[in-house]
Amino acid sequence: MESHKAIQLTAWSDLYMWYDTRNRLTNLGVNGSATPIASYAYTLDATGHRLSVSELSGRTVNCGYDNLYRLTSETIAGDATESIER
Numbered sequence: 305m306e307s308h309k310a311i312q313l314t315a316w317s318d319l320y321m322w323y324d325t326r327n328r329l330t331n332l333g334v335n336g337s338a339t340p341i342a343s344y345a346y347t348l349d350a351t352g353h354r355l356s357v358s359e360l361s362g363r364t365v366n367c368g369y370d371n372l373y374r375l376t377s378e379t380i381a382g383d384a385t386e387s388i389e390r
Contacts, residue, residue, distance in 0.1 A: 324348070
């Protein structure tokens with residue numbers, strides 16, 4: 305059974321974290337006034353290493369490891385452009 309935690313960061317933003325049955329982080333999200341600001345969905349291997357991260361912006365990061373589970377590669381796809389309004 306998956307579990308999740310919610311933490312109020314400010315009066316208008318919340319942090320949400322979801323964990324798998326082994327208590328490994330699988331999703332992380334930040335909402336502001338009930339609108340998603342950031343979101344990260346993690347794909348894990350059997351040992352819990354992150355194979356990929358999918359972001360709210362559409363960007364995906366794929367990771368590769370050697371036999372000692374050291375990070376050896378990182379590939380970024382769908383690099384989204386962000387616009388900041390002030």
